[in-house]
Amino acid sequence: MSSASNHTWNRFTLAQRLARFTVFLGFAVALSASLRTVEVIPEFLYDAPTQVIDLLGRMWPLDLSYYPGGIHDAMVETLHIATLGTLLAIVLAVPVGIMGANNIVRLPLLNWLAKLILVSSRSVNSLVWALLFVAIFGPGPLAGTVCIGFRSVGFVGKLFAEALEEVNPGPVEALTAAGAPWPSVFLKGYWPQVVPAFWAIFLFRWDINVRESAVIGLVGAGGVGMVLDTALNLFYWDRVSVILLSIFTVVVLAELLVTKIRKHII
């Protein structure tokens, strides 16, 4: 007892405490620096509540009669863009994902190439992809579909590659030891283990793409975004509010659907 009472214990060592203090100091400096860069104009800030109330006033009442003729078809088009785009992304992402999984392809150069493809897909925002493909294919849903596809490859491919890398190597070893050719090893050793992840990724990305494809129409890539763009440009605020409400409804429904399906397959 007497000797034990001499021991002191601190959660962090002195070096750790200094390091933590430095990190907090860094955060504080960064915060004050960024506040200065943003240059808040006080008059505009104080004015904001009035502006919000004014905008809401112009959005109300909702012009619900606009939905059947003006929004419905575009909304269906949005869902088509999201679905076809996700399918395109899967077709492109599966080979890239396999190439990126370092337990399957053991050439670091190819792993690196796959990572480069996946990162470049993700680093370009969907609106930028949309502008690019509108320039190539012209405005419309085709540009939107290809945009969604290319934008999603990085996400789907990265998660698929990670799922492949986490596969239990035991069954793969067993099939290799049985003399199975590589395609069979992949089909019966790797694939059954990643199936749940594969469907989860597909559904998650489809869910994201429903939201993204509602926006890319702002730059002419088809879907409900184009209707939104027109309404915004013509100051039809009562239509804008209906469009926003229908996007919100569809996104919630998509979310509910995806959650329901996920429960069944996983």
Add this chain to the structure above:
Amino acid sequence: MASTRSIRVENLVKEYTAGKPVLNDISFTVSGKASVAIIGPSGTGKSTLIRCVNKLIPPTAGNVYVSDENITELSGKALRQARRKIGMVFQEFNLVERLSVMENVLSGRLGYVSPWRAWLRKYPQQDIDRAFELLESIGLIDFFRQRADSLSGGQRQRVGIARAIMQEPHVLLADEPTSSLDPKTSVEIMELLVALSEERGIPLIINIHDVELAKRFTSRVIGLSKGGIVYDGSPSALTNEHLKEIYGGEDWLQ
């Protein structure tokens, strides 16, 4: 059967880092219905030895002959086809958990069936018949539709053994097949392995920690220590002196 199935290991050496052999000059021959237990302390290269046989781990030097075919010099497709002659059973069973028992047993035929047919699950009828026979004989016929992950450890190991037997192997390698199982199930698995080996004339090599289990079921014991063979003989002649040499120390023998 044309000739006796056999495995011959000649002067096998494996070095993971040059100059530090994990296996040093290992030679032995097993043929016919003989069953051999390989015992030795952890880290002495038992698993490496078994994986050098089918070249899952390429040996540094030496040769392995399975029914007189030199495995060590093969590569690519020839190696793949030679591996079909070597059945393997694993400590952690290594079944594909999300596939059915039947499909796991049939996957022992993947070396013979084209990937295309495997994908469509169009295995030859004779393979399916044999799979049913095997499942019947190991007492798992009622489970053939069930997913592998719904089985108990002992049942999974039976499926693993059935998968290896589906290859119609010329040698059966078992890497710690009982280490994940309770004592009673371990005995049942050893009985099954030895029975299948004797009934079909397949030489059996078992890595095993449990010396008593090894002595009870196998016809020969090879003791490995520090990468070399220090005992090779009948289980009954294995004395405490030998065990001391294999595992080191003696307090644990009391």
